[in-house]
Amino acid sequence: FERILSPNNSITKQSQPAIWHEFLRFESQVGDLPSIKKVEKRRLALHVELNELEGRETLLLVDRYKFLNLLPCSNDELKLLGYKDVSNINLSSTSTSLLTNGSVVNGTALLEQAAKDRRAILPRPDIKHLMPFRPTRNPLPGSHSTSGGVFPLPDTALYLVKVLPPSRNFEGPFVIIDELMERVARLNIPD
Structure with missing residues (x-):
């Protein structure tokens, strides 16, 4: 100009x-x-x-x-x-x-x-790294289902899921979450 x-x-x-x-x-x-x-x-x-x-x-x-x-x-x-x-x-x-x-x-x-x-x-977004939206009705066990579709679990979480027994084998006792959170809040953790 x-x-x-x-x-x-x-x-x-x-x-x-x-x-x-x-x-x-x-x-x-x-x-x-x-x-x-x-x-x-x-x-x-x-x-x-x-x-x-x-x-x-x-x-x-x-x-x-x-x-x-x-x-x-x-x-x-x-x-x-x-x-x-x-x-x-x-x-x-x-x-x-x-x-x-x-x-x-x-x-x-x-x-x-x-x-x-x-x-x-102007900068343009790199669309190669975008994951396509593929919603599934029944997500597979071990997959991380979110509102945007099914995505693979992170490596550390995937290892934990593989080590734990399947959820259908668990019969109890069930943890009362409110009491657990209350005890964690009262816990004195040293520095």
Whole structure:
């Protein structure tokens, strides 16, 4: 964005507001507060220079407090203010083309390329290690059944399950859990 909006570039001032809007949106998503304020100040200076600020102060505030698709007020209030989201407007209709170093470049193509570059940087999850969801009605003994499906037991727990006798052979006595927990709580364990 900085290279596109630099003073030595041959982009006309009338075609820059849409690019400044995208630049501000980008900084709002990934930038810090000082960089956002710097971009807002430069965009405001452009609007003052183009005499487009009359009646737009409120609309610039809506842009400032907007994040992704969350808006600071309802759609009806936005319509009453005359707010039109710049991202919904086709940039090629507002500025037919942008001149860069003597060659004609479409503004939307530049913005789409910037979006692709941002997506390439974002981390992606490694789905190779995800276990597929396979719920079973009757889990096998020795398997660890959870609400997400059946998963193998950890090695130490699997060893313990193999060493213990099967549950069908156990006839008692049954442990009263509340009394056991009470005795464990009263137990004085030395350091």
